[in-house]
Amino acid sequence: MEATDKIKVGISLGDINGIGIEVILKAFNDKRMLDFCTPILFGSSKVVAFYKKEVAPNIQIQVISDIKQVVDGKINVLNVWKEDVEVSPGHSNEIGGKYSFLSLKSAVKSLKEGFVDTLVTAPINKENIQSDDFHFAGHTEYLESELKGSSLMILMTDELKVGLVTGHIPVSEISSAITEDLITQKVKVLYNSLIQDFGIERPKIALLGLNPHCGDNGVIGKEDEEVIKPTVQKIQDGGKLVYGPYAADGFFGSKAYKNFDAVLAMYHDQGLAPFKSLSFGNGVNYTAGLDKVRTSPDHGTGFDISGKGMADESSFKEALFSAIEIHRNRVNFKELTQNVLKVSKRK
Structure with a gap:
C-alpha cells in the first residue's frame, strides 16, 4: 500500500x-x-x-x-x-x-x-x-x-501508552484474576503490538505492582512477591526488556513512565486514572492484539x-x-x- x-x-x-x-x-x-x-x-x-x-x-x-x-x-x-x-x-x-x-x-x-x-x-x-x-x-x-486474536486495551498518546492486565472486571475480582499466565499473555500482546503497530524494534515495558508500595515485601498483600515479581523475572529471562513491579503512585508522580515505551497496569483505574489526568481530551483507546x-x-x-x-x-x-x-x-x-x-x- x-x-x-x-x-x-x-x-x-x-x-x-x-x-x-x-x-x-x-x-x-x-x-x-x-x-x-x-x-x-x-x-x-x-x-x-x-x-x-x-x-x-x-x-x-x-x-x-x-x-x-x-x-x-x-x-x-x-x-x-x-x-x-x-x-x-x-x-x-x-x-x-x-x-x-x-x-x-x-x-x-x-x-x-x-x-x-x-x-x-x-x-x-x-x-x-x-x-x-x-x-x-x-x-x-x-x-x-x-x-x-487476544485483545489488550491500550490508552495512548505520543508520549504515553498504558495497557491493562485486567479490564472491565469488579475490583473484588482483580487479585484472583492476576496470574502468571495472564501477565505473560498481556506482556506478549503488548510487546508484539509495539513492534508491528508502532515500529519499536526492541520495546521497553514497565509493569506496575498490584498492592500499595508493591506490597512492602509481603506486609501489604503477597501478590507482588509471589506472582508479579517471579513472572517479570521469567519474562526477562526470555529476552524481553520488561521491568517492575513499580508502585503506581511514585511511578507516575516521578514521570518514570517517560523511560519506557509502554506501561502495563494491573487493573483499569490504576492505569487509566493517571493516564486521563495527564492526557484527557488527547488520548486514544486502542484495542491491540486483534x-x-x-x-x-x-x-x-x-x-x-x-x-x-x-x-x-x-x-x-x-x-x-x-x-x-x-x-x-x-x-x-x-x-x-x-x-x-x-x-x-x-x-
Whole structure:
C-alpha cells in the first residue's frame, strides 16, 4: 500500500443520544480530513442529519444503502436501519442502546469482510446497550468475541501508552484474576503490538505492582512477591526488556513512565486514572492484539453536554489518525516480514 492510498475507515455512531455523532461531524467539518481517509458512518442519515443541522450545517454527506456504494472523497453514511428513531440528546435509554449496537454490529461485519480497513468507535453506554445480543462489559470484549486474536486495551498518546492486565472486571475480582499466565499473555500482546503497530524494534515495558508500595515485601498483600515479581523475572529471562513491579503512585508522580515505551497496569483505574489526568481530551483507546485495527476517543458518551454543541472533537480526531497510522504500520510490517521470508527461502 502506498502512503497516498486512501484508507476506508468504518465509524460506529455510539449512543445516538450522546456526543458521538457530534464529535464525528465536527471532525469532518474540516474538509482536509478527507485527504487522509474515506469515512463510512454506520447508522442512519436521518439521525446524522438531526445533529448535522446544529453542529455542521454546511457539511455534505453521501447517503448509501450498500457498503459497496462507498465513494472516495465523501463522508459516506450507510443506512443500517430505515425506521424513524427518536433522538433524545442527553438521555440514556433503551433506544440509544439498541441503535448503538446495530451501528457497531454492522461496522464490525464490514470490518471482518474487508469492506473497511479500520474501525473507529464512538462511545457507547455500557448499561443501556446490554441485550440478548450484547452481553459484554464494553467494546473490547465484544470485538475480541468477533475478531481473531487476544485483545489488550491500550490508552495512548505520543508520549504515553498504558495497557491493562485486567479490564472491565469488579475490583473484588482483580487479585484472583492476576496470574502468571495472564501477565505473560498481556506482556506478549503488548510487546508484539509495539513492534508491528508502532515500529519499536526492541520495546521497553514497565509493569506496575498490584498492592500499595508493591506490597512492602509481603506486609501489604503477597501478590507482588509471589506472582508479579517471579513472572517479570521469567519474562526477562526470555529476552524481553520488561521491568517492575513499580508502585503506581511514585511511578507516575516521578514521570518514570517517560523511560519506557509502554506501561502495563494491573487493573483499569490504576492505569487509566493517571493516564486521563495527564492526557484527557488527547488520548486514544486502542484495542491491540486483534487481527483488525480499532480505536476510539478516550471519553464517554457525555450525556451531560450532548446536544449543546460543547463536545470537543480532538480525541476523536486523534483516534482517527491513530487508526490510519497503525493500519499503515501493520501493512508495512507484514510486507517487510514476508520479504524476509522470501529472501530466506531463496538462500
